[in-house]
Amino acid sequence: AELKKASKRLTCHKRYKIQKKIREHHRKVRKEAKKRGRKKPKKDPGVPSAAPFKEELLREAEQRKQRLEELKQKQKLNRQKEHEKKRKLEAKKNAAKIKEKAEGKESSGKSKAKTNKLLDKNSKKSFCRELKKVIEASDVVLEVLDARDPMGCRCPQLEQAVTCSGGDKKLLLVLNKIDLVPKENLEKWLNYLKKEFPTIAFKSATLMKDRTMEQFTKRRARVDLSRTTECFGSKCLLKLLQDHVRTQNKAIQVGVVGFPNVGKSSIINSLKGARACNVGLTRGVTKSMQIVHIDKQTKILDSPSIIADPSNNTLALALRTILNTEETASAGVLEGVDAILNHCSKQQVMMHYSIPDFRNTEEFLTLLAQKRGMLKKGGVPDIENIAKVLLCDWTGAKISYHSQPPESHRRPPYLTEDITAKMQECFNLKNLEEENKNAVQALKCPSPASSITFQSAGMTNGTIQENKVIEEVSEWESLETSMEGEEDEEEDFTESDDDQDDVEEKKDIREVTRKAKLGKRQTSPTNSEKQIAESEHSNSLSLSLDKTADEDDAYDFNTDYV
Numbered sequence: 228a229e230l231k232k233a234s235k236r237l238t239c240h241k242r243y244k245i246q247k248k249i250r251e252h253h254r255k256v257r258k259e260a261k262k263r264g265r266k267k268p269k270k271d272p273g274v275p276s277a278a279p280f281k282e283e284l285l286r287e288a289e290q291r292k293q294r295l296e297e298l299k300q301k302q303k304l305n306r307q308k309e310h311e312k313k314r315k316l317e318a319k320k321n322a323a324k325i326k327e328k329a330e331g332k333e334s335s336g337k338s339k340a341k342t343n344k345l346l347d348k349n350s351k352k353s354f355c356r357e358l359k360k361v362i363e364a365s366d367v368v369l370e371v372l373d374a375r376d377p378m379g380c381r382c383p384q385l386e387q388a389v390t391c392s393g394g395d396k397k398l399l400l401v402l403n404k405i406d407l408v409p410k411e412n413l414e415k416w417l418n419y420l421k422k423e424f425p426t427i428a429f430k431s432a433t434l435m436k437d438r439t440m441e442q443f444t445k446r447r448a449r450v451d452l453s454r455t456t457e458c459f460g461s462k463c464l465l466k467l468l469q470d471h472v473r474t475q476n477k478a479i480q481v482g483v484v485g486f487p488n489v490g491k492s493s494i495i496n497s498l499k500g501a502r503a504c505n506v507g508l509t510r511g512v513t514k515s516m517q518i519v520h521i522d523k524q525t526k527i528l529d530s531p532s533i534i535a536d537p538s539n540n541t542l543a544l545a546l547r548t549i550l551n552t553e554e555t556a557s558a559g560v561l562e563g564v565d566a567i568l569n570h571c572s573k574q575q576v577m578m579h580y581s582i583p584d585f586r587n588t589e590e591f592l593t594l595l596a597q598k599r600g601m602l603k604k605g606g607v608p609d610i611e612n613i614a615k616v617l618l619c620d621w622t623g624a625k626i627s628y629h630s631q632p633p634e635s636h637r638r639p640p641y642l643t644e645d646i647t648a649k650m651q652e653c654f655n656l657k658n659l660e661e662e663n664k665n666a667v668q669a670l671k672c673p674s675p676a677s678s679i680t681f682q683s684a685g686m687t688n689g690t691i692q693e694n695k696v697i698e699e700v701s702e703w704e705s706l707e708t709s710m711e712g713e714e715d716e717e718e719d720f721t722e723s724d725d726d727q728d729d730v731e732e733k734k735d736i737r738e739v740t741r742k743a744k745l746g747k748r749q750t751s752p753t754n755s756e757k758q759i760a761e762s763e764h765s766n767s768l769s770l771s772l773d774k775t776a777d778e779d780d781a782y783d784f785n786t787d788y789v
Contacts, residue, residue: 354531355693357516358484361530362388362691364516365482367397367471369464370424371489374408376630376681377416379543380486382533382689387641390650397471398650400426403490405459405667407627409675413667419632423647425654427467428663429460430670431493458497459670463662465498467654468525474653478524486547486687487532488622495519495527504529536688542566543687546622560614564588567621570682571628579626579679592617628679639686 237245274281362368368389372380377400389398400420405413405428413428420426472479483491492504492513503519505512517529535547545563565588568576576591577584582598585591589610595617596608603609620626 351534351690352693354514354534355691357514357531358533358691359693360516361482361484361528362392364480365528366395366475366479367399367468367481369399369401369481369483369494371401371403371483371485371491371494372420373489374402374405374413374416374428375628376546376683377402377420378630378632378683378685379546379687380489381686382486383639383641383686384689384691385484385533386639388691390641390646395475397653398424399467400424401429401460401464401494402426403429403431403494404624406430406670406672407624407678408629408672409678410667410670410672411675412629412631413672415632417663417667419636421656421660422636423638423642424650425467425656425659426663427460427464427659428666429464429494430458430666431490431497432458459666460662461497463659463666465521466662467659469522470655471653472524478526480526480528482528482530484530485533486535486689489532491532492529495529498527533689533691536690539687540566540684542570542684545618547687560611560618561588561592564592564614564617567617570684572680575679626679627673627677628681629675630681630683 274284278284362385370381370385386398389396400423402413402416402420408416417426417428468479468481483495485491492506495504496502496506498521499519504517513529513531515531519527519529521527535544537544539547541562545566568588568591576582580595580598582591582594585594592610592613593608596602596610596613599613601609601613601616621628
């Protein structure tokens with residue numbers, strides 16, 4: 228029996244009581260208003276006639292009014308222009324669609340290629356193209372590594388491409404973000420990496436001195452900008468490059484390469500001493516090659532980040548892929564967070580975030596969301612957004628964690644002793660070691676207890692060649708394909724009934740053969756499953772037999788209407 232809705236009818240006694248209360252309340256409000264008295268709004272007295280420079284003041288007021296009106300008109304015009312642009316773009320798209328329909332499938336393929344070229348800047352293939360340009364154009368390649376996980380930031384495909392390219396192309400390793408790692412760990416990594424390539428300890432300046440910076444300091448005088456404006460290792464790197472210029476006796480181009488959020492653009496800015504390249508917490512800010520002139524003889528080429536291969540493990544994909552946290556699926560982000568937590572010590576994570584013991588990642592995220600006040604409607608913790616924030620923190624410069632270098636040094640197969648000697652030829656290594664030591668001593672590094680110990684997953688494979696990149700199908704492409712599918716279906720409905728019958732018969736025969744093959748492949752199915760399979764098989768066979776018998780008839784009444 229269905230439950231009836233509760234009646235809204237009231238007893239007369241209750242209704243009259245409510246009306247009485249309302250009347251009393253209104254009376255009370257009126258009495259209070261009478262006591263207070265009505266206050267008339269004060270009129271603007273204007274400028275008094277006795278005041279000096281009255282005419283000038285009035286002119287200034289009129290000028291202000293005019294300026295405001297002009298600004299409003301300009302804003303209106305700008306809005307109108309934007310609307311017109313949008314309309315034109317929409318009209319062009321509609322025209323292109325109409326042309327595609329008229330010309331056919333061949334013309335549609337060509338127009339798609341054109342649109343792909345226009346919307347190709349953010350694609351992975353364009354990133355690879357630009358990266359290849361940088362590698363080919365540069366005489367010295369700087370591979371930027373995050374000091375917290377240097378092994379995870381190394382790309383074997385890139386190193387192989389540079390070392391096996393031939394000529395006098397050099398590869399240097401720049402160990403960035405050294406202020407987030409304990410000193411002992413940093414020294415270990417420098418000793419490990421210098422056996423393969425010349426390595427430079429670097430700490431880039433995150434805030435550059437420009438107009439925005441001046442305003443920032445004026446407004447907030449208390450902010451300590453010593454940590455953000457200080458730069459370590461820039462002089463050492465410039466010296467190395469100048470030495471290479473002297474040996475080559477020509478101007479050189481230096482390519483800066485690495486995985487996303489490693490600090491490529493910030494290194495270029497600190498070398499230049501000004502904000503030359505755009506920098507941001509989001510991954511994949513630089514989308515094309517940028518040339519920055521440092522001296523008459525040195526040009527630096529900023530490149531888009533290396534694209535991590537999808538065959539890598541979840542940890543590498545979580546930390547090294549170009550993620551747009553707004554568009555990525557929540558499942559992928561949660562998997563990434565789970566991988567990060569599995570590779571860290573639980574106690575240190577609890578101490579860092581000041582969170583009680585947790586059983587799994589979901590519980591950890593709920594506790595963190597509750598602590599930071601990231602809640603949805605009804606006080607439900609927002610797990611998806613807090614997971615995205617945590618990923619950004621781990622790739623950015625917020626959390627200090629460190630990974631230990633391997634105990635036994637093993638060279639990669641593409642790196643021989645001759646290649647390492649060739650890479651170290653033109654550089655003064657003794658001077659480099661001394662300057663690295665000085666930089667490490669001058670730095671304010673965190674203590675080993677305060678930084679989280681992290682287990683590195685090893686080198687991450689990257690895709691440099693355009694052909695090997697697997698593009699993810701975007702929303703607009705999927706919409707186009709669905710539209711095409713709908714059009715094809717509409718065209719198919721115009722076909723004759725006899726053709727449809729033939730297609731259905733073929734489909735049934737295919738299904739029968741597929742089921743038979745599956746039945747053979749399954750080694751040990753249960754009795755119930757066997758019975759179901761046999762019944763299905765017999766039904767399908769009977770249908771196919773009936774259809775083959777009916778094929779001889781002139782007309783089939785069963786398949787009259789679809």
